[in-house]
Amino acid sequence: MAAEPTSTKPIILAAGGTGGHFFPAEALARELLARGRAVTLVTDKRGHAFGDSLPEVPVHRIRCAAPGGGLVAKIGAAWQMGLGLLSANALMRHLEPAAVVGFGGYPSVPTVYAAAQNRVPVLIHEQNAVLGRANRMLIAAARRLAVAFPEITMIKDDHRAKIVRTGNPVRPAVAAKRSADYAAPAGDGPIRILVMGGSQGARVFSEVIPEALGRLPEAVRSRIHLAQQCRPEDLEAARARYQGMGLGGLELESFFRDVPERLAACHLAITRAGASTIAELTCIGRPALLVPYPHAMDDHQTANAKQLASAGAAWLMPQTEFTADALAAKLGELLGSPDELARAASAAHGWGMADAASRLADAVLAMIDERNGANGNHANAKEAAE
Incomplete structure (x- = not known):
């Protein structure tokens, strides 16, 4: 029994509505599409599609909220996150993605958590030299942490083995x-x-x-x-x-x-x-x-x-x-x-790294291949035992 092929399954990109998260997500989408991979964007109500240049990328919006403010605001944010997690779990079952890539920010949290719950491999991308608060919540669920800076702070030592430096993708015009x-x-x-x-x-x-x-x-x-x-x-x-x-x-x-x-x-x-x-x-x-x-x-x-x-x-x-x-x-x-x-x-x-989008795509696909290899070895061992 061979490992289940994932080349036809979509890769989900989870990104919030801010440009700092959206630019690298769009750059990765372009690179993956050029390599013949299907891509789906999951974002929040502030998010938008990748524009006329990538109309083939489906967009799904789920609820989320940043925890903050008083008690009532925190309860409301938790409720929104809970609804977002339910939607993200349903999305995982429907799309059966090959992987999920999170670009930080609280809009990525429900999707990444749902991926981990459904045993979908996760890579998170950190654009800054300090691991963001949302990514700190998600790092335990991720198999890879792609970074832009050589040194990253606010990360536990036992998570540093997940780091791969890819750089931060820029717009094609740059x-x-x-x-x-x-x-x-x-x-x-x-x-x-x-x-x-x-x-x-x-x-x-x-x-x-x-x-x-x-x-x-x-x-x-x-x-x-x-x-x-x-x-x-x-x-x-x-x-x-x-x-x-x-x-x-x-x-x-x-x-x-x-x-x-x-x-x-x-x-x-x-x-x-x-x-x-x-x-x-x-x-x-x-x-x-x-x-x-x-x-x-x-x-x-x-x-x-x-x-x-x-x-x-x-x-x-x-x-x-x-x-x-x-x-x-x-x-x-x-x-x-x-x-x-x-x-x-x-x-x-x-x-600088002009090929950051390519490096990031390499890291995502290597993670998928590694997971498939592990599953294939497990399946082969089981078949031999039988």
């Missing part, structure tokens, strides 16, 4: 810029600085960066071409701060639709330190001054930034130290040292 060479600013030529503060921009950037640039010598300011993402409500105030500063170029927008092109063209980025931002910076290989969002869960952005800074690929500036004087001093140092910028760009490029 991966396409992997081969774009970095040319440090030279002579009296332009200095291109890109400022991004998350999906809605960061108010502190709109307040501090203009003041810092105003403290730089006029000869330096005239070379700076600044592209900055601002919160919509901060756009006009930021524009007023830059007025009359004599920059070589200025673009202020609430949202950039061409981030891969802008990253590839910039000499220095000033950004937060979220997982997707780190993955994109290092895939293309650009030096960055990282200002972690101070209220991120478990301060994971600081942990992300520290690892990149330790690799020589970025400079960490905590928000408490992100003042106009400190930033002006740091920019003066960096912009006056093109060789240092080039070294950081090279280190970032060496740290």
Whole structure:
């Protein structure tokens, strides 16, 4: 009796509605589909389909809620999780998946738990340097933990054997810029600085960066071409701060639709330190001054930034130290040292993993093969005994 084939069974991707979880899930879906594997997405009410580019991926929505707030909120969250677990169990019986891949966040919890209850192999993916709270709940049920960072905290020692470093998949448009060479600013030529503060921009950037640039010598300011993402409500105030500063170029927008092109063209980025931002910076290989969002869960952005800074690929500036004087001093140092910028760009490029989606798919399929091999050996042993 041979092991039951799973190549025709779907692989379930469990991801929440936030971009940090959805981007890597979509990238893995593309890779698995290209390899001829069926894929199904399970998400919550905030989640959406992978878009027009992947219309063949079915979407199932189940209930979930993050535990938090007062007693009533906690009871409500537990009730929602319970309903989600019932739905996920029914889904496991209906789809009989070959594997489940969880991308963190509480929307993945019911699906991963249901997979474990139904003896479906589970891989969870952690995008940050700190194992997220949902993934801490799920790690015992997982056979593999795919990670983006070389060092992971908040994980028990007896679970470290499950770790495989795959990187954090990026969008195809970002991966396409992997081969774009970095040319440090030279002579009296332009200095291109890109400022991004998350999906809605960061108010502190709109307040501090203009003041810092105003403290730089006029000869330096005239070379700076600044592209900055601002919160919509901060756009006009930021524009007023830059007025009359004599920059070589200025673009202020609430949202950039061409981030891969802008990253590839910039000499220095000033950004937060979220997982997707780190993955994109290092895939293309650009030096960055990282200002972690101070209220991120478990301060994971600081942990992300520290690892990149330790690799020589970025400079960490905590928000408490992100003042106009400190930033002006740091920019003066960096912009006056093109060789240092080039070294950081090279280190970032060496740290990045453009093939993260492929590595992640390899890890998922290896887990399935390992499980099938174990089942096949068990079946063969039983057959021989009979």
